[in-house]
Amino acid sequence: MDLLAHLEAYVATVDEASFSRAADRLGIAQPLLSRRIKTLEEHFGGLLFDRSHRQVATTEFGVLLLPYAQDVLERTDRLRRAARSARRSAVRTVGMPVDCGPAALARVIRAGAEHGVALGVRELPPERRESGLADGSLAYALVRVPPENAPLRVPLGLASAPAPDAPDGSGARDGGGLGGLGGPPPPRAAGAVHLEDLRPRRGRGAARGRAPLALLLLAEDQVPFAADRLGRAMARAGLPEGLLRPAGPVATALAETLAGRVRLLCTEPFARLHGVAWAPLHDTSLHRGYAPRASERQPAAARVPHWLVTVLASGAGAAAARPGGGDEDGDADAVARLAAHG
Template structure:
């Protein structure tokens, strides 16, 4: 007995309450449909429909079984969907976006921790900024990512919000490097190096607004996509960089900002899915990534930020 086929017939008749319309919907003749319903009733040992010349009605057992039948058919559809993904080579891979400034040791720790937790899955890592990740998640080109807030996260799932205080990277010989902490206003007159706006527009605008609010209006803003480029500008003595805590490199010194006026807010983000296996894979990635960011990057939990729309126009008053 083809139980899936028979349940499909049962659901069609239950929803149409008319054998003729159900047969037309299924693309079959009415007599074979009636035979399948009768055989299913014999198999289950209950009458599913009350039939008369004028109408068809579900019996009490039929009403009880209808939701179960629908659930079974939905699960069968998922089996076929997973099988199709397997045929296309998509099963076993979590496509993940990571920001370019995450750092090599953190990426390595993330890969190792996820491999330990889910040896059956492979991470397909893609270096990309927050704005592009949000677009790719919405379009289904990515399964999950690590994004910087604020961003337009409507429709996405979000993991725990993590905070990372931002400090300033100074030339080693700068007078401010001798201070244990630096006021943003003390940076007046110095150019600023920051990540490109197109990577995370909301965080970029928020950072420059905080600078202005605390008395620092840099003469020029240089966008550095790669940390080494930012380091070079700082080493040359032409600019300072706003970055999270980092180990001092030769020629530069990192100092915290007084009062922590700037905090990068980061979380995992993912596209929602009805595939239970996919959901479990995303949940495992989020748990692993959150733990690695806390342990390796020194991030700490924050209250969640509400989703917001981020305007993609350039920030006024600053040039890259």
């Protein structure tokens, strides 16, 4: 027996003093309401209504049980309201790349608050973001995809030690320490970098026997399709095999970069945040591609809202977009906003 449905039939009949009006109030057929009342009477072992008169009258037994039935229904209603409120206020976790800056992540949380959605942010490597969407531990995430198929694209470039005459005056290129961390951000290097430019120079005045600097990959760029693509591009450019290697701890990678011993593949916001010089890669097929996705395990987050597409793109450092991320109506709006921000 569905006790709540039967108690609702009982209380509605008392309130309306009519089986037909009670049935209309509950949106059920009168015979069904009558069966529920009879079943409830059998369950409690006593008559709830006196059916010997034309007017429905509540028996003494029914009057005695009425306040308890009303209390059960009131508590049930409060429980349902609390559940609805909890669903609305539940924190929806967003998976973001590990190299996003704190301010960018804070903007994601703030945007959620402005739209009445409690968002939490987790910085995770690419494979953890995809698995989080699959198991429902993440509501939304930026998923790595090839840039040519991506609704959001993030330019990648090479970070290196600032020149000796950089604004912070660190002289880190010639091994003068780790200056630049915490100083004003160096200007963006002019012009895009071709991988061929990384080959050792030949001829008079060129340093003989000097090998090209190693190129470090952050965890975000160690996804197989991206690393393989970069490796093939470097081979075509005539660069030695094995020049690519994982960055390891970010602090160590930055220290090596600032000391002029390696180059680091990263985004411009990351380079500016950490005080290293940066120049974009000319080959856009080597840039990052992202698709904002929602978890199928969380019905409340069935789609990525257009406002979230925009703030996720900004947080990841996206510089271009095309339709395909988030809901259909939101994509055009997100693209327009991203275009307005350059």
